[in-house]
Amino acid sequence: MENSQNTPVIVLRNLKKRFGIGDAEQYALDGVDLTINKGEFVTIMGPSGSGKTTLLNVLGLLDTSVEGDYELEGQPVSSLSKRRLARIRSQQIGFVFQSFNLISRLTVIENVALPLTYKGGMSHLKRMKKASEMLATFHLNEREYYLPYQLSGGQTQRVAIARALVNNPSIILADEPTGNLDSRASHIIMEELSDLHRRGNTIIMVTHNPDLTTYASRVITMLDGKIASDTDVLIGKPSVDFKRPMGQKVTVSDPVTSKLAKLNAEPDTKPMTKLAPANRRQLKALGRKRQQIAKKRTPARRAEEYHQ
Amino acid sequence: MSRFLLSSHVQNARQSLRSSRSRTLLTILGIMIGVASITTILSLGSGAGQIVTKQIDALGGNLAVIRPGAGNNNFLNDITIPQHQGFVTSTLTSGDVEAITKLPHVKAVAPISILNGNIAAEHTAPVGTPIVVTTPELASIDNLKIDSGEFLDSSISKETAVVGPSLARAVFGTIDALGQTVYIRGEAFTIIGVLKSTNQPINYNNVDLDNAIIIGQSVAYALSDGLAQIQQINVRSDSVANLPGVVSAINRTLTHQHLGDKDFTVLASNDISRPTSQLFYAVVSVTTAIAAISLLVGGVGIMNIMLVNVAERTREIGIRKAVGAHTTDIVWQFLIESLALSLSGGFLGYGLGYGLAFAASTFLPFYPSFTWQIAVIALGISIVIGTIFGIYPAIRAARHDPIEALRYYS
Secondary structure, eight states, X not given: OTGGGGOEEEEEEEEEEEESOGGGOEEEXXXXXXXXXXXXXXXXXXXXXXXXXXXXXXXXXXXXOOEEEEEETTEEGGGSOHHHHHHHHHHTEEEEOTTOOOOTTSOHHHHHHHHHHHHOSOOHHHHXXXXXXXXXXXXXXXXXXXXXXXXXXXXXXHHHHHHHHTTOOSEEEEESTTTTSOHHHHHHHHHHHHHHHHTXXXXXXXXXXXXXXXXXXXXXXXXXXXXEEEEEOOOOOOOOOTTSOOOTTOOTTOHHHHHHHHHHTSOTTSOGGGOOHHHHHHHHHHHHHHHHHHHHOOHHHHHHHHHO | OOHHHHHHHHHHHHHXXXXXXXXXXXXXXXXXXXXXXXXXXXXXXXXXXXXXXHHHHHTXXXXXXXXXSOOOSOHHHHHHSOSSOTTSOOXXXXXXXXXXXXXXXXEEEEEEEEEOOOEESSSBOOTTOOEEEEOTHHHHHTTOOEEEEOOOOTTSOSSEEEEXXXXXXXXHSSSOOTTOEEEETTEEXXXXXXXXXXXXXXXXXXXXXXXXXXXXXHHHHHHTTTOOOEEEEEEEESSTTTHHHHHHHHXXXXXXXXXXXXXXXXXXXXXXXXXXXXHHHHXXXXXXXXXXXXXXXXXXXXXXXXXXXXXXXXXXXXXXXXXXXXXXXXXXXXXXXXXXXXXXXXXXXXXXXXXXXXXXXXXXXXXXXXXXXXXXXXXXXXXXXXXXXXXXXXXXXXXXXXXXXXXXXX
16 A cells, blocks of 8 residues: 555546636636545645535546546546546446435435446346345445435435445545434444545545544645645544534434434434334424424525525 | 346336336336237238238138239239229220130139129119129139028029128118019019128228129129120139139230230239238338337337436436446346336237227228237337337436436436
């Protein structure tokens, strides 16, 4: 691993991404120079609109209409055909999204096997076997034939990570993977990611949570489409206080949501569909109360919450 | 596209269509109705078109038919010229019949003239009931079966007639009409025979013998002021092998008889059924074209549903692209889904079409025909419809920008 540390996987030179034209023109990425070596765990931080997600989309070859140079494992991306880009996405890059992005009508195992379908050359049975093996490493083998909505947030994100890893990609791009999770689930996900990092994968993670940078080997801060700071950090034990919720949307002041959060934080082996009748009643009552509160919210307040 | 990817697309289409059952069924129903109507029309039309061919085949294949007027290959003429031509003076004469009779290898000759006139006994026959004027040979040429009595016989009285079973029922109130008197154009005729029901309203003689009365030639001249309007001459050769020779001999003889004018047509074996078949095929083509409109409507239904599917699954498209799907993979995924819809409709419609055709054939004098062409047409058009109406939604799906698609919330 030490030898591969200095091999650049991603090289960006004066990368620019422009949105809009004329007076409305603005740069989401404004001259980004960045080199990421193999085996690094990079966290990208910065306020909303600083270009973190745009950068991740560009790195993940989802967005190719950019100015400047982008070399992925020594190959200039601009010279690659669309088919080649799709192949690279399928074989070399694994995506983990904040909103999990599992296909709701497919079972857990089918979701995990999805990248293998596009890799080609594997029968349905082989794909399922491989997906099952991958799920087993995330202790989700009992949930293989569940549908995504039957899983807890933490489980869903672990499925999403399993999907990202099923093709053995060298680069994992994670866009706020813990953004929708409570502290306990976040901890599990971060442990999984750092385990992957220890196994030699390159991980690039966008986050809002400064506490998560403790897992990273390098922290990049972005501001207005530019890299504001780029620091290497020593990997140590995470100094996160897990008693405090890390998820942005969970606020202690709201008694309803905190109670819901508490319910969500119940052990993962207890899916929502198998709640005891008493809990079910409690949950229904909570749902009703929550709806009443939601009705009282003004549009301005809702918009504010959305942007948080 | 690899075999595995194809099977994955098929499985995916099945899952996706199952997840919205009622919508899928309604869309399939649209295609099903279109394909069913086309199958029904084609199978019945082809069945009807084969009626005369089958009759000719049953008669042994050594039959030739001479019709007035120059023949041509223009099928529009075949189907537009009125078949009875009762108001046109025929170019065929009794002299032609005599000349043909003398030709070698000719086994039997029977001219057919059709008169119109009042036919009355206890009841009056419906207006337009044909009076067939012919010779006794018609029975052997057309293989006519007698239910009771006998066919025309030159050795007995001229004022005799043979009646079809349906007409006997209409005029005498019973099929047992032997010996009864019937008045044709005011002249009295004795019924000497009742034909067995042929149940062939469509035939190469262009007359429904079940519903006709047959009289001899000599007496008919008296009825029509000595003018024999011969509409057709049926000729039977002594063997199938000699038929081509007989046809060319007839052509030579009649051309000579008509002073070099080729104002007649000699049709042999399958050519005899051509005008009737073509008439049916023309009708079938037009009705199929009309039925195809319903298929177009079904196709629009497919396009509509596929566009809804694409819109509903925008996020899924984004996810698939993010995990490595190429544009063509997405196109195939949605195209296979629309093909699954149209082909299911095609299969079900084909089955339903035959069901309807058989149901309809209970009221018709023929059965729908089973040919591989109809199956190919039914499934072929479902594939074409599925492709034409599925390609636009599929391309639209594939063109989704992955980033935009991932942001989409359904």
